[in-house]
Amino acid sequence: MSDQHHNLPFLNKVVWITGASSGIGEALAYRLSQLGASLILSARNEDDLNQVNKQLPREPGSAKVLPLDLEDLQQLPDKTDLAWSCFNKIDCFISNAGLAVRDYALNTELRIDQKLMNINYFGPTVITKRLLPHFIEQGHGHIVVMSSLSGKYGVPRLAAYAASKHALHGFFESLRSETVDQGILITMIIPGMIKTAITAHAVTGTGSIVGRIDKTFETAYPVEKAAQKIISAILKEKEEAIVGGMEVITLWLNRISPWLLRRVIRNHPIKWMRQLKERFLFGKK
Numbered sequence: 001m002s003d004q005h006h007n008l009p010f011l012n013k014v015v016w017i018t019g020a021s022s023g024i025g026e027a028l029a030y031r032l033s034q035l036g037a038s039l040i041l042s043a044r045n046e047d048d049l050n051q052v053n054k055q056l057p058r059e060p061g062s063a064k065v066l067p068l069d070l071e072d073l074q075q076l077p078d079k080t081d082l083a084w085s086c087f088n089k090i091d092c093f094i095s096n097a098g099l100a101v102r103d104y105a106l107n108t109e110l111r112i113d114q115k116l117m118n119i120n121y122f123g124p125t126v127i128t129k130r131l132l133p134h135f136i137e138q139g140h141g142h143i144v145v146m147s148s149l150s151g152k153y154g155v156p157r158l159a160a161y162a163a164s165k166h167a168l169h170g171f172f173e174s175l176r177s178e179t180v181d182q183g184i185l186i187t188m189i190i191p192g193m194i195k196t197a198i199t200a201h202a203v204t205g206t207g208s209i210v211g212r213i214d215k216t217f218e219t220a221y222p223v224e225k226a227a228q229k230i231i232s233a234i235l236k237e238k239e240e241a242i243v244g245g246m247e248v249i250t251l252w253l254n255r256i257s258p259w260l261l262r263r264v265i266r267n268h269p270i271k272w273m274r275q276l277k278e279r280f281l282f283g284k285k
């Protein structure tokens, strides 16, 4: 491998990131730009995307801003065509944008369940279906899907979110088996608790914005570190990568004893994880 390829593994690669205006997507944009990628940055808020674009380490023009709303499924095929035409190719699509709900299932209106499914599940699948023929024609394409621990097991007050993340696994695991011989790579990312404003951006069951960051997330896994791990998983072409702090042991527990995990989860899982973390890291009783 040449030095340049070693230091700039994304040189001449085009990466489209949704949710690039904040949190994990923003951190991925900075790191991928440093590693040589040309970027297409998407989210709803164009001003925020322009801000991110300005702060990218690569030269102006190495990134394009493409605002879109994943909830508006009808416009997504056209947006995908526009994304393709930015550089006349896309090597990697990082389906990262997402919205969380924080409320009991019983208090969550159907329109909010549907909103979550549109943004977190249907939007990414509509874009993927439009991209796939291009990927197949060019002989390669890497789809990176941001799931969650809630994509692996259910958690109280996250029912709509967990449902949308579980759906991603069903769709993309099936798609992988259909397209693996056509050069399509699919990497599922399972983040634990990453230090972003996701809990503040979340909605309640009636659609109001939560507006404050959950205490547990103030000391969560650093977002820059998460971005590095995600990029390493992309470069290693992993099928699945788990990224986060101690909370990711719940996946291991889920494999060994789903029965036990279900009991832990019923009893304030976030509080339990915080206490566990404090006990291990700071020796608190």
Ligand SMILES: NC(=O)c1ccc[n+]([C@@H]2O[C@H](COP(=O)([O-])OP(=O)(O)OC[C@H]3O[C@@H](n4cnc5c(N)ncnc54)[C@H](OP(=O)(O)O)[C@@H]3O)[C@@H](O)[C@H]2O)c1
Pocket (backbone or CB within 6 Å): 018, 019, 020, 021, 022, 023, 024, 025, 042, 043, 044, 045, 046, 048, 068, 069, 070, 071, 096, 097, 098, 099, 100, 119, 146, 147, 148, 149, 190, 191, 192, 193, 194, 195, 196, 197, 198, 199, 201
């Ligand atoms: N942080 C965590 O602990 C954690 C854990 C597990 C999984 N995840 C997943 O990681 C991904 C990124 O989350 P984050 O923590 O970085 O959250 P974040 O800071 O709230 O970022 C969410 C991003 O999604 C965009 N977005 C939201 N609704 C959209 C829509 N309708 N159309 C297009 N873009 C939209 C937002 O931009 P606009 O508001 O401008 O549209 C923003 O750029 C999500 O899929 C989330 O489920 C995060």
